[in-house]
Amino acid sequence: MKLSVERIQEKTQTLHAEEPVASFPVLSGMQAEGECVFTGPVTYDINAAREYDHLRVTGRVSVPLTLTCSRCLADYATAVDSSFTIMYRRGTPEEVAAEEETELTEQDLISVTYSGDEIDLSHEIEEQVAMEVPLKPLCSENCKGLCPTCGVDHNQGTCDCSLTPVNFKFSALKDFKVNK
Ligand SMILES: [Zn+2]
Ligand SMILES: [Zn+2]
Structure with missing residues (x-):
């Protein structure tokens, strides 16, 4: 899942896409470890815009999955649905870290660096999903x-x-x- 930096600089880019879980190594790994079973593709909506000296990517990602309840051991169907904002800055992580110390950082904002003409969103998208999968799943609060x-x-x-x-x-x- 790659975006052209040049095109974002010219015009805000919006994108709606669906990709199989197999194209996300972190998610495939979770499934291989038995943490969950993804039952459909990863769907996402992305909006990427230039903002001052950086690119702001806002989006929403969802994927259906089956989890095993940690209390009653029953499998149950659920879904991850997560919204995110990622700020992409050109440069190395070290350069950006030095700059950021003097700035106020927005809450829940993920800051990532990029280099070259493209930014690859795949890793950030799968990290969003991975964060939302509960470590101790419950089929219901009252299980x-x-x-x-x-x-x-x-x-x-x-x-x-x-x-x-x-x-x-x-x-x-x-x-x-x-x-x-
Ligand atoms: Zn008993
Ligand atoms: Zn349960």
Whole structure:
């Protein structure tokens, strides 16, 4: 996913595109590691404009995926949908870092450097998606999870295990008395 710097300098560029997850190494890697399963292409809308001495790229990226709930272990379908703003400055990261120290940095703004006539957005796009994939996915905020004793999914039904500790204490007490 590359944009011509010259064309952005002349005129604001807008772009809507769809690309398979296979063209994004970070996302393919996450899928290979079993963190999630992407169930459709990565879709994005980009707006790239010249602003003073830099290029401002705003956009939105979305991709459908299946995650495994960290509490009940059920797979569930969801989607990542993220908006971002990236500022591209020409130069090396070192030069730009030195300049930036004296400037106020906008919140949530990603600052990246570029060189040459093109900027490649692919890495920033996939980083946006990767950041939004939860480390501990939950099928729902209220997921009750699995019973640690019998493994019953408490979203589906109940079990008697919660009574066991009470019974256990009671019987232990009985045994204690008998032994005495
Ligand atoms: Zn769950
Ligand atoms: Zn149980």
